[in-house]
Amino acid sequence: MNKLINLELFDTKVLESPHMNIPFSPPFIDEDIENEVLECLRSGWITTGPKVRDLELLSAELVGAEKAVCVNSWTSGAALVLKWLGIGPGDEVIIPAYTYSATALVILHAGAKPVMVDILEDFTIDPEQIKKAITPATKAIIAVDIAGWPCEYEAINAIISSSEVRSGFLAGNDIQHQFGRPVLISDAAHSMGAIYKNKPAALASDITIFSLHAVKNVTTAEGGIICFSLLAPFSNTEVYKWMKLNSLNGQTKDAFTKSQSGGWRYDIVSMGLKINMPDVCAAIGLAQIKKYPGLLLPERERVFKHYASFFAEKEWAIIPPSDQKRCKSSFHLFPLRIKNIFESQRDEIIQKMADVGVSTNVHFIPLPMLSLFKELGYKIEDYPITYKNYECEISLPIYPQLDNTQCTYIENQIEKAYNEVV
Numbered sequence: 458m459n460k461l462i463n464l465e466l467f468d469t470k471v472l473e474s475p476h477m478n479i480p481f482s483p484p485f486i487d488e489d490i491e492n493e494v495l496e497c498l499r500s501g502w503i504t505t506g507p508k509v510r511d512l513e514l515l516s517a518e519l520v521g522a523e524k525a526v527c528v529n530s531w532t533s534g535a536a537l538v539l540k541w542l543g544i545g546p547g548d549e550v551i552i553p554a555y556t557y558s559a560t561a562l563v564i565l566h567a568g569a570k571p572v573m574v575d576i577l578e579d580f581t582i583d584p585e586q587i588k589k590a591i592t593p594a595t596k597a598i599i600a601v602d603i604a605g606w607p608c609e610y611e612a613i614n615a616i617i618s619s620s621e622v623r624s625g626f627l628a629g630n631d632i633q634h635q636f637g638r639p640v641l642i643s644d645a646a647h648s649m650g651a652i653y654k655n656k657p658a659a660l661a662s663d664i665t666i667f668s669l670h671a672v673k674n675v676t677t678a679e680g681g682i683i684c685f686s687l688l689a690p691f692s693n694t695e696v697y698k699w700m701k702l703n704s705l706n707g708q709t710k711d712a713f714t715k716s717q718s719g720g721w722r723y724d725i726v727s728m729g730l731k732i733n734m735p736d737v738c739a740a741i742g743l744a745q746i747k748k749y750p751g752l753l754l755p756e757r758e759r760v761f762k763h764y765a766s767f768f769a770e771k772e773w774a775i776i777p778p779s780d781q782k783r784c785k786s787s788f789h790l791f792p793l794r795i796k797n798i799f800e801s802q803r804d805e806i807i808q809k810m811a812d813v814g815v816s817t818n819v820h821f822i823p824l825p826m827l828s829l830f831k832e833l834g835y836k837i838e839d840y841p842i843t844y845k846n847y848e849c850e851i852s853l854p855i856y857p858q859l860d861n862t863q864c865t866y867i868e869n870q871i872e873k874a875y876n877e878v879v
């Protein structure tokens with residue numbers, strides 16, 4: 458109640474002041490996070506060690522996965538997963554055209570071909586388009602939980618597990634043979650804590666990769682986590698060991714184990730990557746993840762709902778999905794769409810918001826509109842829903858520190874900008 462009264466008083470002030478200054482996505486740093494980092498700095502051990510181990514255990518628990526492997530970004534985590542699957546030249550991986558470039562770049566780096574398909578109205582990859590795009594060369598699908606909203610995993614799983622797809626699947630090695638179908642990888646860069654069919658969304662795919670980049674729901678400045686609960690004949694313990702080894706130069710002992718007395722001797726057994734997460738970074742994520750379910754995620758939901766209840770009343774606005782029987786978002790983004798506007802009008806609204814101190818964003822510039830992918834022959838005309846969603850999309854700031862007064866300010870400024878532009 459008090460909060461509401463204060464808010465009203467403050468609102469009058471807001472109208473008088475020239476403008477607020479609202480960044481798009483500052484990291485959440487409080488005293489507990491500072492203390493966890495300080496403890497690490499003072500412990501004498503700052504690279505991969507006990508903090509990483511604790512973050513792996515806590516994140517596996519949070520998403521109900523058997524194993525979690527920390528690495529230094531989503532991108533390097535995805536590269537490691539493709540390496541484990543032995544995906545390379547001649548192989549195809551299906552992805553949505555509407556995503557961040559990293560989803561496609563890791564496939565190119567592996568020497569394979571990203572096959573882009575269009576999305577559904579809710580921004581997630583269209584299962585029917587996946588079905589049409591599958592060929593005998595399809596080794597994996599990377600589905601992206603855009604904004605924290607889980608993909609149609611049940612439909613995707615049904616397609617890749619169908620006898621038609623299984624019988625056409627050409628395994629290139631033992632691991633692919635054991636799957637016996639294309640592997641479903643979730644680009645969960647946005648969706649830590651999202652729920653799909655009453656379970657953590659991470660359980661709906663074969664392998665889930667989170668990003669802990671500075672703007673994501675939980676951060677380690679830069680970082681990523683690979684989660685999996687593979688079924689027999691896979692041994693999750695063995696896969697975990699492989700991933701740890703190959704995230705550190707294929708070295709049989711990490712620096713922490715080597716540092717223990719008498720443990721100096723090691724061997725190099727494979728051509729591993731060097732993508733391990735340092736403890737000093739893990740400390741940030743560890744302190745954050747402890748307050749994620751109880752504080753950080755609910756606070757994001759508060760901001761989301763504030764926007765949703767304002768824009769639901771405006772006939773010109775389309776609010777993103779957040780909570781249905783099927784799933785619950787992790788509220789990473791608030792991708793507001795404005796009906797019947799062109800790209801240039803959307804850009805004008807973004808500029809007007811910047812003029813009044815509100816930093817907004819667009820998620821994402823479709824891959825076929827970026828130079829690299831254009832040069833590779835992808836054409837935006839082939840992805841009509843991707844373009845339609847992109848041209849009218851504005852991502853509003855959403856993070857725990859954003860208070861209700863700021864939300865109200867942002868809402869009013871969007872409405873004002875809309876009225877001026879349209």
Ligand SMILES: *Cc1c(COP(=O)(O)O)cnc(C)c1O
Pocket residue numbers: 529530531532533556557559560601644646647667668669670679680681
């Ligand atoms: C942020 C992001 C990534 C990349 O994450 P990094 O940790 O920066 O490598 C991948 N996919 C999506 C959808 C993202 O938003």
